[in-house]
Amino acid sequence: MSQTVETSELILEMDVIEDGSNFASSIEIALTAAETEMQSFKETINSIQILRPNCDKLDYALAASSGVLCGIMDIFLVGKPGESMVGDVTDKWIGNRTADFARLCGWDDKGDTSSAIRFLEKKFKISYDQRGAGDTGSIVYDLNPTNHHFKSLGHNPTLLGLFFSILDQFTNQSRFVSGGELISLQNADGKFELHGNSVPTKLFSGFVNWFGHLISDVSGSSGSKYRGMGIPSPFWAWTNDIIAIKRKLKVPVSQFDHTINELALSIYKEGYDIRFQATQAIPVFINETIVRLLYTTRRLVKYYIKTEKEERSASAMWQACEPISEPTVKRMLTVAHGTFCMMDLGDTTIKSFRNRGGNFNITEFSLRLNIVGIGRFAISLYGETKQVFVIRKAESEAQFARKEIIIVENYLNGLSLLSELYDDKELVNFVDDFKKSDMYVQAFQKSVQLAELRKVPDNNILKTKSDIDSFFGGNRR
Numbered sequence: 249m250s251q252t253v254e255t256s257e258l259i260l261e262m263d264v265i266e267d268g269s270n271f272a273s274s275i276e277i278a279l280t281a282a283e284t285e286m287q288s289f290k291e292t293i294n295s296i297q298i299l300r301p302n303c304d305k306l307d308y309a310l311a312a313s314s315g316v317l318c319g320i321m322d323i324f325l326v327g328k329p330g331e332s333m334v335g336d337v338t339d340k341w342i343g344n345r346t347a348d349f350a351r352l353c354g355w356d357d358k359g360d361t362s363s364a365i366r367f368l369e370k371k372f373k374i375s376y377d378q379r380g381a382g383d384t385g386s387i388v389y390d391l392n393p394t395n396h397h398f399k400s401l402g403h404n405p406t407l408l409g410l411f412f413s414i415l416d417q418f419t420n421q422s423r424f425v426s427g428g429e430l431i432s433l434q435n436a437d438g439k440f441e442l443h444g445n446s447v448p449t450k451l452f453s454g455f456v457n458w459f460g461h462l463i464s465d466v467s468g469s470s471g472s473k474y475r476g477m478g479i480p481s482p483f484w485a486w487t488n489d490i491i492a493i494k495r496k497l498k499v500p501v502s503q504f505d506h507t508i509n510e511l512a513l514s515i516y517k518e519g520y521d522i523r524f525q526a527t528q529a530i531p532v533f534i535n536e537t538i539v540r541l542l543y544t545t546r547r548l549v550k551y552y553i554k555t556e557k558e559e560r561s562a563s564a565m566w567q568a569c570e571p572i573s574e575p576t577v578k579r580m581l582t583v584a585h586g587t588f589c590m591m592d593l594g595d596t597t598i599k600s601f602r603n604r605g606g607n608f609n610i611t612e613f614s615l616r617l618n619i620v621g622i623g624r625f626a627i628s629l630y631g632e633t634k635q636v637f638v639i640r641k642a643e644s645e646a647q648f649a650r651k652e653i654i655i656v657e658n659y660l661n662g663l664s665l666l667s668e669l670y671d672d673k674e675l676v677n678f679v680d681d682f683k684k685s686d687m688y689v690q691a692f693q694k695s696v697q698l699a700e701l702r703k704v705p706d707n708n709i710l711k712t713k714s715d716i717d718s719f720f721g722g723n724r725r
Contacts (some may be wrong), residue, residue: 250671254484266642285652296639299575299638299639300575300639301578303576303577303580306545307546307579308580308583310542310580311584312584312587314538314539314542315535315583315584315586315587315588316587316588316591317535318531318532318534318535318584318586319531319588319590319595320591321531321534322588322591322592322595323591323592323595326618327616328520328615328616329518329519329520329521330518334527335523335524338524338526338530339467339475339523342467343361344361346361346365346464347361347364349364349368349722350364352620353367353460355368361467361510365467367463369464369465371452372456372460372462372464373415373440373457374416374417374422374457374461375420375421375440376400376401376403376413376417376421376437377437377461378422378433379391379393379469390426392600393477394477394517395477395516396424397465397477397478397510397516398485398517399424399426401413401416401424401488401489401492402416402422402461402481403479404480404489405480405694406482406485406489408489408654411491412454412492413454413457413458414454417442417450417457417458418442418454420434420435420440421433421434421435422437423492425491425509428491428501429491429495430496430507449525465478466479467523475519477516477517477521478522478523479521479522480516480521481516481521481522483623484516484520485512487508487509487511488509490505490509491505491509505649510613515611515615518611518615520614520615525619525620528618528620529620531618532585532588532589532620535585535588536584536624539581539584540577540581541579542580543569543571543576543577543580544569545573548565548569550568551564551565575635578628578630578631580629582628582631585624585628589618589622592616592617593617595616596613596616596617696709696710696711
């Protein structure tokens with residue numbers, strides 16, 4: 249047995265347990281901590297693999313094929329307003345949904361879609377529904393039934409359109425954008441009255457009127473012949489918002505703003521409204537669906553082939569073929585939408601030159617360009633760019649982790665040498681030996697060996713029973 253020797257290099261702890269005592273050294277704790285830290289560094293290095301897309305040649309080929317297929321669909325089935333086979337189907341479907349909305353609002357379902365539109369126009373009355381040719385045609389330049397949905401800010405399906413709609417209903421005004429100017433009509437409708445007894449109720453009524461009136465106009469006005477003029481697409485309606493904001497802030501409207509606004513108006517008059525933009529979204533949506541379905545199907549087949557039946561689970565299967573947030577499926581979508589946009593741009597450009605005898609026609613180009621596809625591809629590019637920065641940050645952390653692993657490995661080797669030097673598992677069980685009175689001699693010997701192994705100075709080691717009795721009797725050396 250030995251006297252207690254306190255050093256900074258080594259700590260011997262004794263824990264009292266139910267049937268005896270337990271000794272542990274700081275070496276063991278250090279080993280455990282170092283191994284835990286080593287595992288953490290390895291996880292950091294492995295995590296970068298999860299961030300990178302893992303596409304093989306077949307994944308790229310399938311994604312590109314989907315883009316080609318949907319590009320052909322866009323060229324031959326979508327085309328431009330007035331020549332779109334899918335557009336006719338979309339117009340009919342939206343007209344039926346307008347009738348469904350009218351039924352929810354109390355329409356008696358007597359008559360055709362024009363009857364439903366007429367019912368909604370009366371139910372959701374607004375102050376800014378002037379159509380020119382007799383009411384405000386002399387004030388608002390070139391306002392007529394073919395363009396008043398575009399020029400009227402309250403008819404624009406944008407946030408600024410909602411703002412001006414409610415403002416016009418509160419003040420009984422009408423605001424139009426025409427010729428690069430913001431034109432306001434005072435006391436626009438003497439019969440209009442916004443329902444509500446307080447500001448919150450009036451705000452709610454204004455929102456309901458705006459939304460309901462947009463639904464009534466989405467398939468054209470009740471008196472429209474043939475297809476009718478619907479509400480403008482949200483993308484092109486922002487050209488009105490830019491002019492309105494600049495005029496309100498007294499910022500000069502540039503020639504570019506005016507030109508873009510006139511272009512948006514010209515393609516709207518050709519039939520490019522929110523219905524046609526919905527038509528353009530169809531091949532883009534199909535492209536998205538096909539790619540995700542192909543990704544899921546391939547990974548699902550691999551999962552069932554490589555996983556034994558007894559090891560399969562719903563959570564593991566979903567993790568193996570989840571088609572939403574995986575970098576691989578995102579890369580496939582980038583390829584698919586990029587291929588789609590290349591085909592669309594190529595076809596659009598060729599036809600824009602052909603229809604003008606070799607001169608580029610910007611209106612033809614804008615009518616055929618699939619804005620929805622361009623927007624979806626831009627989202628994919630943004631995601632790819634963002635992922636690059638995430639991977640770079642992860643690589644920096646992984647590089648640091650690799651350096652730390654080398655340090656920790658050296659540290660573990662040192663601890664292993666110390667562990668071998670202080671391998672006293674057989675020696676520290678002398679407590680059990682003391683429980684057996686006939687083995688006290690061996691216990692003393694183990695105590696001495698333990699003290700020598702711990703580098704206790706020789707003059708501090710209690711080697712005999714008399715030394716122990718003297719120590720506990722007060723005669724300490």
